[in-house]
Amino acid sequence: MDSHMDSELRSEARYICDSLFGIDGDSVYIDQYVAAHTHVLANGSTDQAGTVHKIVQRNLDVSACELILRRKNHVLTKKVWLLTYLVESQGEKQDLFIARGDITRFAFVAQLSRELAVTLWKMLKGRWQVWRYDLV
């Protein structure tokens, strides 16, 4: 892997970590993210890789774009998923993955409503960004 590619992947990792998990992409995740690409995502489409690069360069909404591109089995979804595995496997951010205590039915319904509303908003935003920036 050349140094340009390496630095592009590092930027991606930092940007996705911050956007999706609200955490700084510390060096462990970033090193693993770069290394994982040579093992599991080496043969992706170059057009789709270009889309990911564009999302990072233009500070677009990763989760909104991913929601729209997911249906295409897009490399963006695989990259986001890869980072999710890396974060879970480190065992330090377990609260993101494991519910430690029960929540009330009201709190559950309220949160579910919020997630639905945000999903609808992200869908609209994602459609617009995919169209506006010609993301393929």
Add this chain to the structure above:
Amino acid sequence: MFDVLIVGSGPAGVSSALALPGKNVAILDVGKRSVEAATSSFDDFIGANFSGLENLTNPSISPKLRAPGMRFITDRPEQDHARVHQDGFQAVMSYAAGGLANAWGAGVFEFSEQDLRGFPYSSHDLRPFYNILHKEIGVSGSADDDLAEYWGPAVDLQPALKLSPVADQILSAYKRNRKAYNDSGFTVGRPRLAILTQDYGGRRAFAYDNTEFYRPNNPAIYHPGYTLDKLISEKKVNYFDGQLVSEYHETPDGIEVFTQDLKSSQRQIFKAKKLILAAGALQSAAIVLRSNRDFSSEVPLMDNPISFLPIIFPRLFGTAAKRNYYGGAELVLVSRPKDQAIIQASIYSLAGVMRSDLVREFPFYWAGNLWAARYFSPAIGVAQFFYPDSIQRGNFLKINAAGSINIRYRKVQDSNVETSLARLLRKSGFICFSSLAKRPVSGSSIHYAGTLPMNSSYKYHTKPNGQLSGTRNVYVADAASFPSLSSKNLTLTIMANAMRIASQIPN
């Protein structure tokens, strides 16, 4: 010269050896072993070469087989003989000591007369061997639930594993509405499992530590490698690992088996009076075809089609994750559709898998999916249906001139069993829709059989005593000899039949 050579150390191989006391027996095996113990959750889930992420590009791979600690089970040698070309099929083969059963579902299910329809032997013939194997393995389950009669007699049965909340709800719903379920042909109960709930035979009881999908050689979960190691340490077999068997030749006084020694890359010859093929239905057939230099014949192939149906109990939404349960089959559902063969389903909770495995399954934006994986998963169970199979034209295995395996398989699966079950579960307060069922590529059940069937209408067939047609000294002990495939996990019956065959081999 050995009395008997056995190819393979999986369920059929070690069971054959068990039934040959006093004989000079050798096992030829590639014999891959687990490498090193994991020291972190990253080692458990992902691994240094990121094999735990193979599902990103191969969605059909099971969480168990992609875990770094379990990769030795499906690691293949580089040689042509270990290659598989396939169309409509995803073959999983093992070259590990103990075979694929290193990662089996641990279901210890005896075949009934109905399961053995078309076989030239009966459950009565297998009974003594089932009893021996129950003692060798150590089995847990319930002796008095609705499936007790279906499973058959229990020998030294240990108590069943504790149930996860979602499995408990499914069993409770069944008990409350037993008549409706039974009238629709369904029965639900606890499986018989090769998992210890009490210490037994020097092995510890199940620890509920959620590592069964990631770490090999869990002492509570039986696999044939334990029996293999015992046979080796008691000097009851001679074990030759690193041997990839390519073919055999019959000689006037016995048999010669040709292998490639994977350590030295040299060709080796082993001589014996008798040969037992126990390398699994795919590899045993390939060895036979290579030995006959037959690159054109197509031998039949069977595999249990499977499907996965999610079952959701909404009252458990929002509950804290309780992961100290067994991640494999907690319940078994048996469906007896009118005038059709039995269909069996194993029911799991999601206790054993990573939340990242589930995160793509929800329809929200990514962080919403993470939230859903966190708070929905304690409420979700999965019914894995296994459908029976029979020998069908068009589903076959052959070898090419390089000795590699070619497989072509076309799945035929028509059943409304998922729809009927979903309807009943919805009446009991579950969210369950057959339209959500997933059907993975053929071969995913890893229940392969019938390549050298006990059916004389095929060119290469096995006689009732296990002898391969057209040979004097070759016996087939694995599922290659099965003439049909029931929906039950076949491992215990492979083992019992292997013992039956080995015990009948003449001096």
